[in-house]
Amino acid sequence: MEYVSTRDKSRKVSAAYAIANGIAPDGGLYCPTEFPSLTAEDWHALANLDYKGRSARILGKFLTDFSGEELADYASKAYADNKFGGKDTAPVVALDGGKHMLELWHGPTCAFKDMALQMLPHLLTASLRKTGETRTACILVATSGDTGKAALDGFHDVEGTKIMVYYPVDGVSPMQKLQMVTQEGANVEVVAIRGNFDDAQSAVKRIFTDEATRAQLDRDGMMLSSANSINWGRLAPQIAYYVSAYCDMVKSGTVRMGEKVNICVPTGNFGNILAAYIAKRMGLPVNKFICASNRNNVLTDFFKKGGAYDKNRDFYTTTSPSMDILISSNLERLLFIASDFNDALVRDLMQSLNTGGHYQTPEAVFTNIAADFDAGCCDDAQAADTIRALWEKEHYLCDPHTAVAVRVYEDYRARTGDTTPTVIASTASPFKFCRAVVEALGGTLEKDDVTQLDVLTKLTGVAAPAPLAALAGKTPRFDRVVDKSEILQTVDLLKGM
Ligand SMILES: *Cc1c(COP(=O)(O)O)cnc(C)c1O
DSSP: OOEEETTEEEEEEOHHHHHHHOSOTTSOOEEESSOOOOOHHHHHHHHTSOHHHHHHHHHHHHOTTSOHHHHHHHHHHHTOTTTTTTSOSSOEEEOSTTEEEEEOOOSTTSBTHHHHHTTHHHHHHHHHHHTTOOSEEEEEEEOSSHHHHHHHHHHTTOTTEEEEEEEETTSSOHHHHHHHHTOOOTTEEEEEESSOHHHHHHHHHHHHHOHHHHHHHHHTTEEEEOOSTTSHHHHHHHHHHHHHHHHHHHHTTSSOTTOOEEEEEEOSSSHHHHHHHHHHHTTOOEEEEEEEEOSOOHHHHHHHTTTEEEOOSOOOOOSOGGGOOSOOTTHHHHHHHHTTSOHHHHHHHHHHHHHHSEEEOOHHHHHHHHHHEEEEEOOHHHHHHHHHHHHHHHOOOOOHHHHHHHHHHHHHHHHHOOOOOEEEEEOBOTTTTHHHHHHHTTOOOOSSHHHHHHHHHHHHOOOOOHHHHGGGGOOOOOOOEEOGGGGGGGGHHHHHO
């Protein structure tokens, strides 16, 4: 299997090369040039495997320069029972009205990013080895909360790597901050930056593009690497849980093999829903993908307005912060695939996005996209109503991101009359966004976030996930706060780790 840049398909690289390098030199995203099919034999085998086995088998279709033994080994470590609460790794919970909640948050940091970031360190270290890289990989991450903690947890004490996370000092929730600053491990560092998320992100970009810094790191036997969702190594592991959910639904008798389902995903950077789309290209029977957004509804407009993408709009802070985003990077891969791998077109569209902040998808390409996708959005009040209604009517507790998806799905079903069973990606534990959930249920708000967990438990009788409850007893290890202008000096910290 070969990979090319979405902006230039003339140069083909291996999966290991794509993962080790993260992004193509032309700024494009690495993408396979064809999609492997799931055969009848695959489906039969997948049905009888546990999650680890399913993950290894799906990854094997894409990462053809990795052996089956390697992938099985990584999957058994990434999705070890003691990391995923001893439950099913990605269970499907059936609710009323065709809703099938695919719970992706039973991992160590209680958000779906664990599904990829527990696997990525194994894929990345092996990819470095396979491409002849001997330097230590230093992973730099700018985060608005969820990615930072999931990356820290995935990479801590992984040999051959160091990880440094930058977060905006006032831009993450107290719970997210506590999760990050109490991170254990000898190869981790967490730095707060005075400013907002954009400041943190551009500060990190400055490190990546500073030649002197890179040269010094090289002399010290280190190289920079990244763990964000444009890396194919983060996307590929996400394909498996959609296939796994379908296998579970066939097993439970919800659908017969071959019968279609819908898939509804609360979307930010478009990585998660793109993984579902790729699963369809492999043969997963999907009727519609429903792309759910919060008040930052740039994607809803894209799908509703004939493929016109326009990031020139107000940015809103919402109760679903991981979806507060105006540039959905992975949409680039959808354009590439839906245009039958037209790199020249993608190059033009992305150029237009970079310069003017908008682009218009050609009609023929948008027709392909519209055949597969529907979309909708809702605001914080509607998400809160959904959290309360779901709890009162169905005794199911969900977080604000998942609530956005549930709401958008219910609107879709009422609007279209489509009663196809629908997989809804549940992307975070309700306890991770405890404050918004307690508020939605009419409970009391506490100053302290760990105490807040108890309030939600008393309200609902649902226990908080162990990793969040355990934060109460942990001592913060990192309290460094720096100005943007001091960012380059923080690189020195890598040497001491
Ligand atoms: C990151 C995240 C999302 C958005 O996922 P994308 O792959 O960026 O579309 C949704 N919900 C939660 C809880 C997240 O952490």
